[in-house]
Amino acid sequence: MTTLVPLSDDEELLFRQVHPSFVRDGRPSSQAFRPTAKDAGKLSVSRGSLTTPDRAFKLHTEGLGLRSAGTWAVSVGECREEGLNVLPDPLTSPPEKIADPAHALVDFAPYPKNQAEARGARLARKAVDRGKMHPPLSPDGPSE
Amino acid sequence: MTKSPFVTLIFRGGRFHEAAMPVEALPELAAYQELVLAVAKKLFQDANPERRRLPKGFEAGFRLVLERVDPGSAVPIVSRLSDEPALRTLFPAAVVPDWFDKARDVVEGGIGAAAKDKPLPTELSREILARFNAFGRTLGGDESIVVAQPGKREGAVYDRLVRRKLVLQAQATYEDDVNLLGEVRAADKDAEGFVLRTADGRKLDVRIPPLFFPLALRSLGEAALVRVRGTGLYDQDGGLVKVTMATDVSLAEEGDEQTRPGCPTPVAAQVESLKALAPGWFDESSPAYDAASLHWLARLLTGVLDGFQLPRPYIYPTPEGLARAEWSGTSWEIVTSFDLGARSADVMAARNGSQEMHEITVPLGEPGGESKLGRFLTEHLATH
Incomplete structure (x- = not known):
């Protein structure tokens, strides 16, 4: 069994797709930045060193047929500040529907639900401050 | 003339952190006195239904004074002036509670009951409950008044929510301060007011004294933002229905666009x-x-x-x-x-x-x- 080595480039961005129902007046909900109950403590992201915000968006929507209001980002360094390792998890097809070599997992598993919530809230703040990566904002303001 | 402690009012939160009593909060003491006086009158009348008038000097016999402000949040020491000998001060246990002592206890009991959503004392009639409109008007959202027995620091906690609960027991609406930012959309000199559209899209009728009418017309003509302070009428859900009287209408300051930043959507x-x-x-x-x-x-x-x-x-x-x-x-x-x-x-x-x-x-x-x-x-x- 291969031991996964956590990412260490603090500057690398990690892209996150946010469901449209989790965006209000352009602001994503912090629940999009922590795992759901079904995620087994791991949050899926796409590595900025291996893909771009728009390619990640297209893979999620056109490739996997899932809904997204857009791409937001946190960095590896921001995750590590929260005590969260980011583990590379490239997906191949088969068995997956679509290959995703940029896929990675932010590991919230060591933390109970409330602490995962707190970490997600702080990461969300970082993502909001960074701004929506894709689609780009229109000149008239938030697109959602 | 003697002075004896009558009530402990502890002002907590917000402006009172510095253990000082801001001048704008002093009307709360006068409002409290009026409230206790109203309850005392009711208690007397209930106990003496055959009497059509209060005893001579009843109202003048109840005078509260602010002696000093003690530390520990802001604790104004409120004492009662009395022409009686120093019995209350020297032998407080020997003094038989009078109408005003009982009224103080009813007010404290009513506040405590409202805070816990329990039935209110029956002495708090609708007319008296409406008087809670004036007490606590200056409290901010993070401020409260502990109403306690003299010499005690624990008592009923009175804040904006409790005040609203008490007033709404008597009527479907209650009054409270307003501080709004908006644009005048229509003005009517005959109706002595204008319509204000706020940042969240609400349109509210605002009644104003005549001296503010020129500024209202200017806002209407130039689409200038104005700040309106005064008294508003709120419904049971806490929604502002209208501004019953504006006490100040002035041009907004730069950067005033969001007085309560947050989500723009109501x-x-x-x-x-x-x-x-x-x-x-x-x-x-x-x-x-x-x-x-x-x-x-x-x-x-x-x-x-x-x-x-x-x-x-x-x-x-x-x-x-x-x-x-x-x-x-x-x-x-x-x-x-x-x-x-x-x-x-x-x-x-x-x-x-x-x-x-x-x-x-x-x-x-x-x-x-x-x-x-x-x-x-x-x-x-x-x-x-």
């Missing part, structure tokens, strides 16, 4: 959007929302936000069927998860730049739940 509209979600909106197990539960949520949030003068949260659905309200404060990220079935909320505040976290669970179907939620939010949304 609570009602945000909650309405949850109603539109069909089953399976997120995944196969995501339920739709029950209309009655959402109505409860909207009323609760509106009441807490208005009662504690809080910024508007961003409201989201969750795949599990909860409703989630999020605030980004200066120092804290706050998430409140509402269990609409259990009528409870789990509140979590995570401090930015540290691992500090505070959390509470609030049973909102129990007395004091809204106040507990409001106080937690106020504490974590303060700008320090």
